[in-house]
Amino acid sequence: MEKLFTKTESLYDLPTHYCPGCGHGIAHRLIAEVVDELGIREKTIGIAPVGCAVVAYDYWNFDCSEAAHGRALAVATGIKRVRPHNIVFTYQGDGDLAAIGTNETIHAANRGENLSVVFINNAVYGMTGGQMAPTTLLGQKTSTSIEGRKKEKHGFPLKISEMLALLPGVCYIERVSFHTPAEVLKAKRAIKLAFENQINNLGFSLVEILSPCPTYWGLNPKEALDWTRDIMQKEFPLGRIK
Amino acid sequence: MKKDKILISGNEAIAQGAIDAGCNFYAGYPITPQNEIIAYMSKHMADSGGVSIQAESELAAISMVYGASAAGARSMTSSSSPGISLKQEGISYIAGAQLPAVIVNIMRGGPGLGNIAPSQSDYFQATRGGGHGDYRLIVLAPASVQEAYELTRLSFDLADKYRIPVMILGDGILGQMMEPVELRPKTKTIPQKSWALSGCRGRKPNIVKSFFLREGALEEFNKTLQKNHQIISKNEIRFEEINLSGAKVVLVAYGTMARIAKSAVAKLSSNGKKVGLIRPISLWPFPKTAFNSKDKKLKYLTIEMSAGQMVEDVRLAVNGRNPVEFLGRSGGGVPTEEEIINKVKKLL
Numbered sequence: 364m365e366k367l368f369t370k371t372e373s374l375y376d377l378p379t380h381y382c383p384g385c386g387h388g389i390a391h392r393l394i395a396e397v398v399d400e401l402g403i404r405e406k407t408i409g410i411a412p413v414g415c416a417v418v419a420y421d422y423w424n425f426d427c428s429e430a431a432h433g434r435a436l437a438v439a440t441g442i443k444r445v446r447p448h449n450i451v452f453t454y455q456g457d458g459d460l461a462a463i464g465t466n467e468t469i470h471a472a473n474r475g476e477n478l479s480v481v482f483i484n485n486a487v488y489g490m491t492g493g494q495m496a497p498t499t500l501l502g503q504k505t506s507t508s509i510e511g512r513k514k515e516k517h518g519f520p521l522k523i524s525e526m527l528a529l530l531p532g533v534c535y536i537e538r539v540s541f542h543t544p545a546e547v548l549k550a551k552r553a554i555k556l557a558f559e560n561q562i563n564n565l566g567f568s569l570v571e572i573l574s575p576c577p578t579y580w581g582l583n584p585k586e587a588l589d590w591t592r593d594i595m596q597k598e599f600p601l602g603r604i605k
Numbered sequence: 606m607k608k609d610k611i612l613i614s615g616n617e618a619i620a621q622g623a624i625d626a627g628c629n630f631y632a633g634y635p636i637t638p639q640n641e642i643i644a645y646m647s648k649h650m651a652d653s654g655g656v657s658i659q660a661e662s663e664l665a666a667i668s669m670v671y672g673a674s675a676a677g678a679r680s681m682t683s684s685s686s687p688g689i690s691l692k693q694e695g696i697s698y699i700a701g702a703q704l705p706a707v708i709v710n711i712m713r714g715g716p717g718l719g720n721i722a723p724s725q726s727d728y729f730q731a732t733r734g735g736g737h738g739d740y741r742l743i744v745l746a747p748a749s750v751q752e753a754y755e756l757t758r759l760s761f762d763l764a765d766k767y768r769i770p771v772m773i774l775g776d777g778i779l780g781q782m783m784e785p786v787e788l789r790p791k792t793k794t795i796p797q798k799s800w801a802l803s804g805c806r807g808r809k810p811n812i813v814k815s816f817f818l819r820e821g822a823l824e825e826f827n828k829t830l831q832k833n834h835q836i837i838s839k840n841e842i843r844f845e846e847i848n849l850s851g852a853k854v855v856l857v858a859y860g861t862m863a864r865i866a867k868s869a870v871a872k873l874s875s876n877g878k879k880v881g882l883i884r885p886i887s888l889w890p891f892p893k894t895a896f897n898s899k900d901k902k903l904k905y906l907t908i909e910m911s912a913g914q915m916v917e918d919v920r921l922a923v924n925g926r927n928p929v930e931f932l933g934r935s936g937g938g939v940p941t942e943e944e945i946i947n948k949v950k951k952l953l
Contacts, residue, residue, distance in 0.1 A: 404805070405804050405805055405806035405807075406804035406806070407804065408676070408802045408804065411814075417816060418816070418818075420810075420812045420814065423810075424805075424810060425804070425805050425810050426802040426803070426804055426805050426810050426811050426812070427802075427810065427812050427813075427814075428672065428675045428702075428802055428812070428813040428814070429698075429702065429812075429813060429814035429815060429816055430668065430671075430672075431668060431671075431694055431695065431698050433664075434664065434665070434668035434671075434694075434695070437660070437664070437665040437666075437668035437669045437671075437672065438668050438669070438671055438672035438675070439672060440658070440665075440669050440672060441630065441632070441668070441669035441670060441671060441672025441673035441674075441675070441676065441678075441680070442672040442673065442675060442676040442802060443672075444630065444656045444658070444669075444673065445629065445630050445656060445673045445676045445677070445678040445680075446676045446677075446802075446803065446804075449676075449802075449803065449804050466661055466662055466664075466665065467661070467662075467664075467665050467668070469661075470660075470661035470665065
């Protein structure tokens, strides 16, 4: 009989520590499934972020490194340059990739480092308790923008994916979302392409995921998915950017 | 047979020492007075199959070194004082993740942007860990271009042996001056690193991290770091001593300052004065055992290109048994031979 689905070897059989309705668990699984499908588990090296997914290596069954907040792409550069035959990816939130690590992000992309990036955009700092992120929407309330983000005071949501798309060293950028199962499957295809690009030595690839954070959006899990579909997507349109 | 020597600067000797030690990853950012290192690595690393990257910042350079070391490379970064301040984040993570790495600090005057004159005012930062958390680095201070070459080679072996960051602490004079150097054959065997990230083929996944959230876990881990520190403190003390027998005044100086102190000792000795010198080579671990004189009248005179930093370690080592005097200049000032001789004469 044909086997349609088996346990994902790259994912440990463990309950996660994430809040109900959080997108991290889905993103971890998609990466693990892609790694299995590409048969690269034994040569994959993941870089776990600082933030809610800090212990992502507790869930992934392959080699991983921690990186200081914002430095994931510099750490990944060091690993990939000395081990060009390994598959190296970073997993980073919006604060990590687009605030404290903007410099590392732009320059790794501009050097065309042959790396894959999974960028979790949930428009908020989760681990530290719901502060304003570089991608927080105008009007969105956080603990450091209690009346909602104001452009005069806080500036605008940063569209780092569009910025990176301008760089000649960048091979592929796509923005995806988790708001329906069909969108989740699209997200998986995007992640797979980002890994395949690295296998084919094509350079820097990044997948931005609009990922729900019900806890710090003050919504229930269903409302949070609807919010990514109805509100967040207007600021961060889905689709291939490069 | 007479060995061939080449005339190179201290900075170039450090770079060549790294390459000869099997360094296969370098990342740096330009800053005076250590620019010859990044230029030398850019020019020569590829010839030996290594990688050299000019990073976008000091933070990125040290993080690249973290990554390369995590992947099993022999890796190095270099900078000068303000840049070393920026690197402290990464150095703390390297120490916390028990990774080997070599960091070169060719010190200049501070604080702030300071100046580009030679200085020894980063001694506290270097020997106390420098970044956040309970950790130390091995700190080695060369006093000649040949020694810069040798200690750089040694630093890679120590980093791998103890899985600890090692700092070469020089100053602008050492970095810039040229001396004849005898090179040795390249290190052939680099230790196997079973903990390194290489892909988990045939083994369980390796994780490189410094994060210990469970209650008590970090305390437990830090005890292993401190045990390593104790072993290093026992095994890796290095110093040079001159004319200690019968000395009434013993100078204490490291690096460039020790060379000037050494000529003061030679002049004073030729005039019949009983003066000696202790030159710490390992600044951490500090060579406490060198300060073991039974003569209670002996005076130590610590000389530094700083407002007085190593003198605190000398006082801790002497522990009140003898007087410890200090002579120093800060902000790029270098105590002269004459100033040293005058000070010694007052103490005799």
